[in-house]
Amino acid sequence: MTDFWNPYVQPGPRMRRQLVLLSVGGLLLLWSALSGFGIVGPNRLPAPWDVLSAFGYLAWHDGESMLAEATLWSVGRLLAAGVLVVAIGIPVGVAMGASPRINAALSPLIDPFRSAPVVALLPILVMWLGIGEAMKIAFLFIGAVVYLIPMVRDAIQAVPQSHWIGARDLGASPWECIRQAVLPMAMPRIADALIVAVSVMWTYITVAEYVNAKVGLGQLIQNARRFSAWDQVFAGIIVIIVLALVTYQLMRYLKTRLFPWETHQ
Amino acid sequence: MNETVSQTDKTAATPSEHMVSLSLNQIIQDYPAPGGGVTRVIGGVDLVFERPGINMLLGPSGSGKSTLLNMMGGVRPLNVKTPTSGTISIDGQPCHGPHDDAVMVFQRYANRPDLSVYDNVAFPFRFKLWRERVPEKEWRARVAHMLDAVGLADKKALHPAQLSGGQNQRVALARALVLQPRILLMDEPFGALDAQTREEMQHLLIKLYRERPCLIVFVTHDVTEALMLGDRVVVLSTQPANVADDFAIHAPRPRSLDWQRSPEAVQLSERVLDQLHRVSPGKGSLRVTV
Numbered sequence: 001m002t003d004f005w006n007p008y009v010q011p012g013p014r015m016r017r018q019l020v021l022l023s024v025g026g027l028l029l030l031w032s033a034l035s036g037f038g039i040v041g042p043n044r045l046p047a048p049w050d051v052l053s054a055f056g057y058l059a060w061h062d063g064e065s066m067l068a069e070a071t072l073w074s075v076g077r078l079l080a081a082g083v084l085v086v087a088i089g090i091p092v093g094v095a096m097g098a099s100p101r102i103n104a105a106l107s108p109l110i111d112p113f114r115s116a117p118v119v120a121l122l123p124i125l126v127m128w129l130g131i132g133e134a135m136k137i138a139f140l141f142i143g144a145v146v147y148l149i150p151m152v153r154d155a156i157q158a159v160p161q162s163h164w165i166g167a168r169d170l171g172a173s174p175w176e177c178i179r180q181a182v183l184p185m186a187m188p189r190i191a192d193a194l195i196v197a198v199s200v201m202w203t204y205i206t207v208a209e210y211v212n213a214k215v216g217l218g219q220l221i222q223n224a225r226r227f228s229a230w231d232q233v234f235a236g237i238i239v240i241i242v243l244a245l246v247t248y249q250l251m252r253y254l255k256t257r258l259f260p261w262e263t264h265q
Numbered sequence: 266m267n268e269t270v271s272q273t274d275k276t277a278a279t280p281s282e283h284m285v286s287l288s289l290n291q292i293i294q295d296y297p298a299p300g301g302g303v304t305r306v307i308g309g310v311d312l313v314f315e316r317p318g319i320n321m322l323l324g325p326s327g328s329g330k331s332t333l334l335n336m337m338g339g340v341r342p343l344n345v346k347t348p349t350s351g352t353i354s355i356d357g358q359p360c361h362g363p364h365d366d367a368v369m370v371f372q373r374y375a376n377r378p379d380l381s382v383y384d385n386v387a388f389p390f391r392f393k394l395w396r397e398r399v400p401e402k403e404w405r406a407r408v409a410h411m412l413d414a415v416g417l418a419d420k421k422a423l424h425p426a427q428l429s430g431g432q433n434q435r436v437a438l439a440r441a442l443v444l445q446p447r448i449l450l451m452d453e454p455f456g457a458l459d460a461q462t463r464e465e466m467q468h469l470l471i472k473l474y475r476e477r478p479c480l481i482v483f484v485t486h487d488v489t490e491a492l493m494l495g496d497r498v499v500v501l502s503t504q505p506a507n508v509a510d511d512f513a514i515h516a517p518r519p520r521s522l523d524w525q526r527s528p529e530a531v532q533l534s535e536r537v538l539d540q541l542h543r544v545s546p547g548k549g550s551l552r553v554t555v
């Protein structure tokens with residue numbers, strides 16, 4: 001226990017598993033107790049076993065899987081928005097980080113949106129883009145890109161000036177300095193920005209699918225709520241959380257594989 | 266045979282294509298002082314380097330050696346105008362901003378953590394300027410040769426984090442020398458190394474210099490290093506920096522421990538220390554390694 005208050009010593013895998021079991025298991029136990037002893041009624045909190053059976057129902061029912069279909073649609077929208085976020089957000093962020101003038105011009109247009117009520121944009125997007133897929137993808141895109149761009153900009157600006165000066169001394173043009181010296185050094189933090197952007201998109205997916213989605217995880221939750229099927233609402237939320245967690249872990253893993261030098265710099 | 270290698274001998278032995286001159290004319294540098302006003306860091310330095318050779322720029326820490334060297338290299342921190350006044354000329358041509366006659370080796374090695382040793386050394390050839398000047402076949406040969414020369418041929422696939430401090434500085438040195446620069450500017454390149462590694466690196470530098478002499482300006486605050494390496498030693502005072510002393514050393518390199526203990530060396534060392542105490546008593550710090 002001497003390492004209890006030591007931020008630099010990681011617990012072993014066994015210890016880690018036990019601790020996860022303790023916290024998640026504890027929560028499940030508490031939840032089961034609340035439902036099992038009737039302390040909180042099913043109209044306020046569905047029992048874990050009801051959520052589990054709702055999950056089973058959604059996963060396979062009448063020869064089709066509502067859950068799989070909804071997940072595919074949601075993931076598809078997320079991917080489409082993600083491609084746009086990468087294709088537009090990263091170049092804009094890099095340009096802002098690399099040129100203080102571009103930053104001065106664009107940051108008043110972008111930075112305030114970090115604290116603006118993005119959700120309130122939804123009606124406006126509906127007005128402009130209708131209620132189809134374009135609106136949903138645009139909403140996810142805007143929600144994520146306003147976080148990504150400032151983070152990418154900061155990642156570029158955080159690269160020590162010595163890399164720029166060193167490349168400049170070796171005869172690189174300013175653009176070559178950015179492309180060959182600054183950008184590669186900023187890549188791990190740009191990857192972090194992307195991970196945050198994807199997490200943000202997962203939190204916004206339900207909102208994006210609020211309006212007129214025929215199918216999708218957000219719609220699935222929305223629909224269940226309408227019929228007060230709280231067990232299905234819970235199952236849907238848990239599925240989104242798990243998917244977000246899996247994407248997060250996957251991206252973290254990819255990041256350490258792509259930039260192994262970052263950890264021991 | 267080369268017992269009496271001196272600057273004049275070397276000039277005679279050097280082909281004219283290696284001729285090069287670097288001159289500093291009335292260089293003044295002011296930096297904004299914390300409480301408003303300005304601090305004069307460099308107070309009118311006049312220096313001329315006219316031939317290949319190892320020129321040591323010796324001064325206490327904080328005296329403005331890096332500032333002066335960066336000016337010669339044409340690099341400067343963003344948003345700082347250097348020099349405040351005065352001109353730097355290469356081969357008689359005044360130069361403003363970055364130029365490609367001089368290559369720098371920095372105080373802290375600037376190796377790229379994401380690139381292998383090989384790619385670090387070959388790094389300048391990613392830039393259009395050098396790709397156009399040096400055909401790929403030739404630069405690959407140069408990189409291979411430099412890796413060999415600095416003793417890292419068997420480590421070319423490793424990354425900087427897997428190398429020691431001395432090996433990292435070898436990479437930095439190799440990256441500068443693959444360009445076969447006429448002027449090499451070194452800013453306390455061995456300052457962070459332990460005594461033994463520093464000595465190894467000094468010998469390596471002497472070896473590489475012999476292979477291809479160029480005009481080296483080598484900044485140090487280590488009196489012993491200045492005496493061991495220099496054809497010429499320029500001593501800078503501090504706040505503001507001025508040339509306090511400037512002398513040649515003719516003893517052949519590598520200079521042995523015996524030479525270090527010789528009356529000549531002891532006398533030079535005392536001369537430098539006296540100068541510095543006279544011009545800037547109690548300011549900055551110097552190192553003497555024995």
Ligand SMILES: Nc1ncnc2c1ncn2[C@@H]1O[C@H](COP(=O)(O)OP(=O)(O)OP(=O)(O)O)[C@@H](O)[C@H]1O
Binds near residue numbers: 326328330333342345
């Ligand atoms: N960009 C800057 N703005 C303001 N002051 C500066 C700047 N760069 C350097 N100085 C000041 O100029 C002086 C000389 O700095 P410089 O780095 O050239 O010294 P140095 O001789 O290389 O020292 P060291 O041996 O420690 O490397 C210092 O007092 C430093 O505080």
Ligand SMILES: [Mg+2]
Binds near residue numbers: 330372
């Ligand atoms: Mg310095």
